[in-house]
Amino acid sequence: MMKRIRHLLPICFARRIFSVAFVLGLASPLSALADMDEVMRATLDGQTAEVIVKLRQDNALPGWRDNATVREQREAVASAMDDVAPVLRELGISVDTQFETLPYVGVTVDRAQAVRLLERSEVAGIFLNARERKAQAVQTLSTGVERALLASSVPSIDVTEAWARGFEGKDVTVAVIDGGFRTTHPMLAGKVVAEACFSAHDPATNTFTQCPSGQTPEIAAGAASKCPAGSTRCDHGTHVASVAVGNDGTNFGVARAAKLLPIDVFSEVRAKADCDPDPSPCELTDSLAVLKALDHVNQVAAQFNVVAVNLSLGGKSFEGNCDTDPRREVIEMLRAKGIAVAVASGNEGQTGKINTPACVTAAIAVGATNDGTGVASFTNISGAVDLMAPGVSVTAASGRNDGLITYSGASMAAPHVAGAFAVVRAALPGKSINEIEQALRTTGVKVSRADTNFVLSKIQVNKALLRLQGRDRRNVNNVLSSNRAATQGQAFLRFQNDSNQTGSVTVSLRDADSGRTLGTWTSPNIAPNASSQVDIANLEKEAKAATQNVPVTDAARTFFNVEVESTVPGYIQHVVLARGASVLANLTACTDGLSNDARTMMNVHSVNIEGYPSRLRIVNTGSTASIGGLVFYNAATGKEIGRYATPEIPAGGSIEVPIARIEATVPGLQDTSANNGNPISYYNVRLEALAGYMQHIVENSRAGVLLDMSPKCDVGLR
Numbered sequence: 082m083m084k085r086i087r088h089l090l091p092i093c094f095a096r097r098i099f100s101v102a103f104v105l106g107l108a109s110p111l112s113a114l115a116d117m118d119e120v121m122r123a124t125l126d127g128q129t130a131e132v133i134v135k136l137r138q139d140n141a142l143p144g145w146r147d148n149a150t151v152r153e154q155r156e157a158v159a160s161a162m163d164d165v166a167p168v169l170r171e172l173g174i175s176v177d178t179q180f181e182t183l184p185y186v187g188v189t190v191d192r193a194q195a196v197r198l199l200e201r202s203e204v205a206g207i208f209l210n211a212r213e214r215k216a217q218a219v220q221t222l223s224t225g226v227e228r229a230l231l232a233s234s235v236p237s238i239d240v241t242e243a244w245a246r247g248f249e250g251k252d253v254t255v256a257v258i259d260g261g262f263r264t265t266h267p268m269l270a271g272k273v274v275a276e277a278c279f280s281a282h283d284p285a286t287n288t289f290t291q292c293p294s295g296q297t298p299e300i301a302a303g304a305a306s307k308c309p310a311g312s313t314r315c316d317h318g319t320h321v322a323s324v325a326v327g328n329d330g331t332n333f334g335v336a337r338a339a340k341l342l343p344i345d346v347f348s349e350v351r352a353k354a355d356c357d358p359d360p361s362p363c364e365l366t367d368s369l370a371v372l373k374a375l376d377h378v379n380q381v382a383a384q385f386n387v388v389a390v391n392l393s394l395g396g397k398s399f400e401g402n403c404d405t406d407p408r409r410e411v412i413e414m415l416r417a418k419g420i421a422v423a424v425a426s427g428n429e430g431q432t433g434k435i436n437t438p439a440c441v442t443a444a445i446a447v448g449a450t451n452d453g454t455g456v457a458s459f460t461n462i463s464g465a466v467d468l469m470a471p472g473v474s475v476t477a478a479s480g481r482n483d484g485l486i487t488y489s490g491a492s493m494a495a496p497h498v499a500g501a502f503a504v505v506r507a508a509l510p511g512k513s514i515n516e517i518e519q520a521l522r523t524t525g526v527k528v529s530r531a532d533t534n535f536v537l538s539k540i541q542v543n544k545a546l547l548r549l550q551g552r553d554r555r556n557v558n559n560v561l562s563s564n565r566a567a568t569q570g571q572a573f574l575r576f577q578n579d580s581n582q583t584g585s586v587t588v589s590l591r592d593a594d595s596g597r598t599l600g601t602w603t604s605p606n607i608a609p610n611a612s613s614q615v616d617i618a619n620l621e622k623e624a625k626a627a628t629q630n631v632p633v634t635d636a637a638r639t640f641f642n643v644e645v646e647s648t649v650p651g652y653i654q655h656v657v658l659a660r661g662a663s664v665l666a667n668l669t670a671c672t673d674g675l676s677n678d679a680r681t682m683m684n685v686h687s688v689n690i691e692g693y694p695s696r697l698r699i700v701n702t703g704s705t706a707s708i709g710g711l712v713f714y715n716a717a718t719g720k721e722i723g724r725y726a727t728p729e730i731p732a733g734g735s736i737e738v739p740i741a742r743i744e745a746t747v748p749g750l751q752d753t754s755a756n757n758g759n760p761i762s763y764y765n766v767r768l769e770a771l772a773g774y775m776q777h778i779v780e781n782s783r784a785g786v787l788l789d790m791s792p793k794c795d796v797g798l799r
Contacts, residue, residue, distance in 0.1 A: 117195070117199060117207055119209045120132055120190075120192075120195050120207060120208075120209050121192060121195070123209060124190070124191055124192035124195060125192075127191065128191075129189050129190060129191050130189070130190065130195075130209060130210075131177065131187060131188070131189050131209075131210040131367075131369070132187070132188060132189075132190055132195065132207050132208060132209055132210055133185050133186075133187055133207070133208040133209075133210055133368060133369060133372070133407055134165075134185065134186050134187075134188055134198060134204055134206075134207055135184060135185055135204070135205040135206040135207070135208070135407060136158075136161035136162065136164070136165050136184040136185065136186065136203065136204065136205060137161065137164070137184075137202065137203055137204060137205040138157055138160070138161050138184055139157070139160050139161070139164070148417045148418055151181075151182055151379065151380055151383070154181075154182040154379070155181055155182055157184065158180065158181065158182060158183065158184050161184045161203075162179070162186070164203045165186070165201075165203040165204065168198070168201050168203050168204070169186075169188070172194050172197055172198065173194070174188050174189075174190060174194055174198070175188065175189070176188055177189060177369075178369050178373065180372065180373065180376045181376055181380055182376055182379050182380060183372060183375070183376045183379075183410070183411055184205075184410075185372060185407070187210060187369045195207060206407070208368070208407045209368075210367050210368050210369050211367060211368050211396065212350075212355070212365045212366065212367045213365060213366050213367065213368075213371075213394065213396070231323075231324065231327075231332060231333075231334070231475055231476050231477045231485075232332070232476070233452045234452045234470075234471030234475055234497065235333060235334070235335055235471075235497075237452040237453070237471055237539075238335070238470060238471065238497060238501065238539070238540050238541060238542055239540075239541035239542050239543045239544055240335050240500075240501065240504060240542040240543065241543075242542075242543035243504055243508070243542050243543040243546055244337070246543070246546075248504055248505075248507065248508040248543075248546060249336065249337050249338035249339075249504065249507075250326065250335075250336025250337065250338045250339030250500065250503040250504045250507045251338040251339070251507055252386060252507060253336070253339050253340070253386050253387075253388045253389075253503050253506055253507040254274055254339060254340040254341065254342050254385040254386055254387045254388065254503075255322075255325045255326050255336060255339055255340070255341060255342070255387070255388070255389045255390070255391065255496075255499050255500065255503050256341075256342040256343075256344060256374075256378045256387050256389070256390045256391070257318060257321055257322045257325060257341065257342070257343055257344070257390075257391045257496070257499075258344045258346055258371060258374045258375070258378075258390065258391065258392055259317055259318030259321055259322070259343070259344070259345070259346070259347075259391075259393065260314065260315075260317055260318050260345060260346065260347035260364060260366070261291065261305065261306070261307055261308055261314045261315035261317075261318050261319075261345050261347065261480065262276075262305050262306055262308075262315055262318040262319050262322055262343040262345070262480070263306065263308050263315045263319040263478070263479070263480045263481070264276070264303075264305070264306045264341075264343060265306075266319055266323065266329075266478045266479070266480075266483055267329035267330075267478075267483055268323040268327030268328060268329045268332055268334070268477070268478040269319070269322055269323060269326075269327060269341060269478065270329075272326055272328070272339075272340050272341045273340070273341050273342075273343060274340045274341065274342055274385045275300070275302075275342060275381065275385065276300075276301065276302060276303060276304040276305040276306060276342075276343055276344070276345075277298065277299070277300045277304050277305060277342075277343075277344045277345070277374070277377050278290070278291070278292035278293070278297060278298060278299040278300075278304040278305055278307075278344070278345040278346075279297060279298045279344065279345070279346050279370045279373040279374050279377070280292050280297055280345055280346060280347055280348045280366075280370065281297060281348045281366070281367060281369070281370050282295075282296075282297050282348065286350075286352070286355075287350055287351040287352040287355070288348050288349070288350050288365075289348060289349045289350075289351070290348055290349075291307050291314075291345060291347060291348055291349055291364070292304060292307070292345070293306070293307045298373065298377075300377070304345065305318075305343040305344055305345040306343070306345075307345070308480055308481075311481070312481070313480065313481065314347075314364065314480065315480030315481070316479065316480035316481065316486060316488075317393070317480070317488070317492065318343065318345070318480065319478045319479065319480035320475075320477045320478055320479070320480065320486060320488050320493070321391060321393060321492060321493070321495075321496045322334075322341055322343060322391075322478070322496070323477040323478035324475060324477050324493060324496040324497060324500065325339070325341075325389075325391055325496035325497075325499045325500040325503070326339040326340065326341050326500060326503070327477060327478055332477070332478075332485065334477070334496070334500055335496070335497055335499075335500025335501055335503070335504060335542070336499075336500040336501075336503035336504045336507070338507075339500070339503045339504075339507070340385065342378070342381070342385055342387060344374045344377065344378070346366045346370040346371055346373075346374050347364045347365065347366045347370075348364065348365060348366065348370075349362050349363075349364060350362060350363055350364070350365045368407070368408075371392070371394070371408070372407070372408065372411065375390070375408070375411045375412075375415070376411070378390055378415065378420070379411070379414065379415060379418075382415075382418060382420055387420055388419060388420055388421065388502060388503050388506040388507070389420065389421045389422075389423060389499040389500070389502040389503050389506070390415065390420060390421070390422045390423070390499065391423050391495055391496045391499040392422060392423070392424045392425070392438070392444075392495070393424075393425045393490070393491070393492035393495055393496075394424055394425065394436070394437075394438060394439070396436055396437040396438070397436065397437050398427065398429065398431055398434040398435065398436055398461070399434060399435065399436070399437060399440045399465075400433055400434050400463065401440070401463075401464070401465060402440050402441065402442045402465055403437050403438070403440040403441060404441060404442050406437050406438050406440075406441050408438045408441060409438075409441045409442075409443065412438065412441050412443045412444050413443040416443045416514050419506065419510075419513065419514060420514075421445050421498075421499065421502040421506075421514050421517070421518070422443070422444050422445060423444075423445045423447055423495045423496070423498040423499040423502070424438055424439040424441075424444045424445065424446055424447065424495060425439060425447055425490065425491035425492050425494065425495045426439045426446050426447060426448040426449075426460060426461040426462065426463075426466050426491045427439065427460075427461035427491060428459045428460065428461065428490050428491055428492075429459075429461055430458055430459050430460070430461070431461040431462075431463075432461075432462055432463070432530065432533050432535070433462075433463050433464075434461060434463055435448075435461045435462070435463050435465055435466060436461060439465070439466075440465050442465075444467075445467050445468060445498055445502075445518060446465055446466045446467045446468075447466070447467070447468055447469065447470055447491060447494045447495040447497075447498045448460040448461065448462045448466045448468075448469045448470075448472075448491055448494060448537065449469070449470070449471070449472025449473060449489075449490065449491045449493065449494040450469050450470065450471055450472065450473070450494070450528055450539050451471065451473040451474075452471050452473075454526055454528045454539065455473075455528075456469070456528050456529065456530040456537075457472055457473050457489070457491075459489070459490070459491075460472065460491050460494070461491070462530060462533065462535050462537065463535065464535060466535070466537055467518060467522070468498050468518070468521055468522065468525065468537070468538055468539075468540050469494065469525070469528055469537045469538060469539040469540070470494040470495070470497035470498050470501075470539060470540055471493070471494060471497055471539075472489060472490055472491055472492070472493040472494030472495075472497075473489050473493075474487050474488075474489055475487065475488060475489065475493040477493075497540070498521075498540060501521065501540050501542045501545075502514070502517060504542055504546075505517050505520075505521075505542065505545060505546055505549065508546055509546070509549050509550070512549055516549060517545070517549065520545035520546075520548045520549050521538065521540045521541075521542075521545045522538045523538075523548065524538075524541050524544035524545045524547075524548050525537075525538025525539050525540050525541050525544075525545075526538065526539045526541060526672060527539075527672075527674070547646070548798060551798060552646055552648075552798070553646065553647060553796060553797050553798050554644050554645065554646045555644070555645045555646075555653060555671060555672065555794050555795070555796050556642065556643070556644050556645075556672050557574070557642070557643040557644075557645065557653065557655045557669075557670070557794075558593070558640075558642050558643075558670070559593060559640040559641075559642070560572050560574070560617055560640060560641045560642070560643050560655060561617065561639070561640060561657060562617065562621070562634075562635075562638045562639060562640060562641055563617060563618035563621055563634065564634075564635075564636055564637075564638060564639065565639055565640075566618065566660075569657075569659070570657040570658055570659040570660065570666070571616065571617075571618070571657065571658045571660060572616075572617040572655070572656075572657050573614050573615065573616055573617065573655075573656050573657070573658070574588070574614070574615050574617070574620070574643065574645075574653065574654070574655060575612060575613070575614045575653065575654040575655075575656060575683060575684050576604065576607060576612060576613050576614075576615075576645075576647070576651060576652070576653055576796070577607075577611070577612040577651045577652045577653075577681075577683040577684075577765060577793075578607040578608065578609055578610065578611055578612070578649050578651045578719065579610070579649075579650055579651040579652060579678075579681060580609055580649040580650050580651065580797070581609045582609060582649055583606045583607065583608055583609065583649075584606070584607055584647060584648040584649025584651070584797070585603055585604045585605070585606055585607060585647075585648055585649075586603070586604045586607070586613075586645055586646065586647045586648075586653075586796065587601060587602070587603045587604075587645070587646045587647075588601065588602045588603075588604075588615075588620060588624070588643055588644070588645050589601045589643070589644040589645075589646075590602070590620070590621070590624055590633055590641045590642075590643060591641060591642040591643070591644065592638065592641070592642075593638075593639070593640040593641060593642045596642070597627075598627045599624070599626065599627055599632075599633045599641075600624030600625050600626045600627050600633040601624060601625055601627070602615075602620050602623050602624040602625070607649075607651075607719075608718055608719035609719045610714040610719035610720075610721075610765055611714070611715070611716060611717060611718055611719030611765070612683050612684055612716045612717075612763065612765055614684065614763075617641070621633050621634050622634070643655075645796055646796075647796035647797035648797065649797050650795070650796070650797035650798060650799045651795075651796050651797055652676055652678070652681070652683055652793040652794065652795060652796060653669070653793060653794045653796050654667060654669045654683065654684070654790075654792070654793045654794075655667075655668045655669045655670075656668065656669075656790070662784055663692060663781060663782075663783040663784055664781045664784045664786055664788075665693055665779055665781055665788060665790075666788060667788060667789065667790050667791075667792055669792045669793055669794060670794075671794035671795070675792050675793065675794065676792075676793050676794055676795045678793075678795070679774035679775060679776070679791065680767060680768040680769075680774055680775060681765070681766070681767050681768075682697070682765065682766045682767075682775055682777040682790075682791065683716070683765050683793065684716055684763040684764075684765070684790075685697070685740060685763060685764045685765070685766050685777055685790075686740065686762070686763065686779060687740065687744065687750070687751070687760075687761050687762055687763065687764060688740065688741050688744055688751075689760045689761060689762050690762055690763075692781070692782045692783055693779050693780065693781060693782065694739065694740065694741060694779070694780050694782065695739070695740040695777060695778070695779055695780075695790075696737050696738065696739050696740065696777075696778040696779075696780070697711070697737070697738050697740065697743075697766065697775055697776070697777060697778075698735060698736070698737045698738075698775065698776040698777075698778060699711075699727055699730065699735060699736055699737075699738065699768065699771070699773060699774075699775050699776075700730075700734075700735040700773045700774055700775075700776075701730040701731065701732060701733065701734055701735065701771060701772065701773045702733070702772050702773045702774070703732055703771070703772035703773065704732050705732050706729050706730065706731045706732055706734075707729065707730060707732075707770070707771050707772070708726055708727055708728070708729050708730070708770065708771070709726070709727040709730060709768060709769075709770060709771035709773065710724060710725070710726055710727070710768070710769040710770040710771065711724065711725040711726075711727065711743070711766055711767070711768060711769075712724055712766065712767045712769060713725070713747070713750055713764045713765070713766055714764065714765040714766070714767075715755055715756060715761065715764070715765075716762070716763035716764055716765050717756060717763075718755075718756070719765075720755060722749050722750055722752065722755050722761075722764075723747040723749040723750045724747070725738075725743050725746065725747050727771075730771070730773075737778075740764075750764065775791070776789060776791050777789070777790040777791045778790070
């Protein structure tokens with residue numbers, strides 16, 4: 082009798098982790114042909130192997146990768162099965178596993194059968210059915226750097242601000258595909274909409290289902306909840322689910338009002354050789370079981386409003402993408418239906434490579450950080466990672482009792498992202514996965530591991546929501562309070578409206594020590610091309626207190642942190658005047674980097690501001706000598722008040738022009754009738770007719786110090 086085998090991947094452990102971390106692996110081909118090589122190796126010496134056969138579809142039927150209905154997808158799969166059934170009978174191959182909405186079948190073949198299958202026009206590809214394992218390491222140590230309890234990891238992704246605005250993931254569901262769930266845990270109680278189990282059962286390979294009924298598949302209440310007393314079986318799934326949607330009234334996951342669809346795909350394997358180096362029996366899953374789970378999600382997604390799937394899976398490492406992976410089509414199809422599939426990047430500490438299926442382009446590949454901006458030492462990162470989230474020492478629900486337990490891994494980061502998609506989709510159901518992913522990327526905190534070139538985004542949920550709602554926020558940190566004006570300097574915020582519509586900015590003052598919101602202030606309307614400057618002392622006086630018990634002005638307060646939201650696109654600067662030294666300083670810094678616009682300058686000093694004369698430096702980056710054009714706007718009204726043509730600037734050259742010289746040749750710049758009879762203090766300036774950029778330099782005359790006033794942050798949406 083021929084021996085029947087399944088391909089078993091090696092255990093993957095998170096490096097430098099001392100907490101429980103499960104790492105799942107799926108074999109993935111570089112191509113159908115490359116995977117066929119694995120099938121050939123698995124069928125040496127007369128052995129048989131379980132494989133996944135991808136069926137070719139009738140082009141006349143609705144494509145299952147399109148946003149087709151489940152009924153249409155079933156019809157397409159049935160048609161493909163009708164085509165391939167005679168081929169399978171001819172080759173003496175029985176169907177072990179069939180799908181409802183995915184054009185695959187699971188079969189057992191020998192080498193000759195595999196070769197003949199791949200030759201048939203009804204077959205689009207053959208992939209080895211790979212077993213995966215859950216690997217874990219119990220935490221005995223954590224460091225101050227690599228630490229992220231759920232109580233701090235969730236706030237670190239800015240989701241508590243979304244909760245405060247009423248966005249908690251209500252009326253949506255997250256599907257978690259894992260290895261058993263303690264659904265009665267207080268963090269998950271009342272959240273489960275349904276359960277399913279696709280744990281394989283194959284005594285020929287010493288594989289035994291963990292579905293409670295002993296039959297697979299099992300789709301019923303309790304199907305994913307086999308948690309034997311004293312066993313760690315349900316630790317990983319329970320923990321991951323609670324990070325995504327948990328809520329016991331004290332401990333909260335990301336989408337704390339969302340529902341849960343738990344799906345168990347792990348089986349008990351008793352063969353020592355398969356479990357090695359773990360003791361037998363052990364728990365393993367396989368590609369077919371995971372595909373069955375995704376097939377089930379597709380079928381019930383509309384019924385339960387599933388908007389995200391969590392897969393803590395990881396197999397082979399890839400540079401770039403792996404879009405020949407057999408799971409690509411189902412991930413693409415779910416994405417087209419508005420369902421994000423968040424996948425852990427892997428825990429081997431690799432740089433430049435991530436694991437399958439995270440490397441599938443349509444998947445949301447997630448790497449791990451701590452609760453700050455430190456990239457976890459164990460996480461895989463590459464240019465194919467889409468988002469980062471906390472995954473170090475995350476404390477959440479235990480699968481053994483009603484308590485909490487601490488794990489680390491990219492497995493913990495992925496449910497932060499799955500939960501984030503649930504929060505945003507619940508708030509903005511009309512937004513596509515592409516739009517949400519882009520918003521999470523562009524508003525996220527930029528993080529990078531030392532000595533790498535990969536700059537990635539740690540998600541900020543509320544900021545992404547604001548951006549998708551046509552709003553935007555920027556943070557300015559350590560703005561001097563009025564209490565420090567006498568000893569350190571007087572702080573100002575400058576805002577510019579760089580649009581053709583009137584707009585305003587709203588400023589929230591936060592206590593720098595606690596982060597608590599103290600009050601808000603909204604500017605008067607700012608005209609197009611105009612700017613406004615506010616002294617922090619005035620802002621303190623005019624801000625509306627957030628709570629009556631916490632005064633905005635406090636003699637002990639040294640700094641504020643400021644959050645700025647603008648109704649129009651423009652810029653913000655944070656400047657300080659140190660009166661004792663007569664030095665003006667630009668302290669502008671931005672969470673996501675300084676503005677790339679170097680052709681627009683705000684609040685350029687006129688000659689009426691004595692002691693701080695302005696100069697404009699203009700650089701020609703073009704290939705030929707050229708004349709630059711400067712357009713001046715009254716900073717108070719936004720009205721154009723003059724134009725200036727520079728001398729010819731050679732290619733690669735630059736010039737510096739004092740504002741006093743420009744005013745001498747453009748009389749309109751000091752026409753007080755254009756400013757209601759008042760002297761003009763500031764201009765806004767735009768560079769035209771030249772390939773290049775500008776720099777605004779202020780001379781602190783008394784101190785003899787030059788200052789670059791160019792840096793600014795973008796605000797609003799463009």
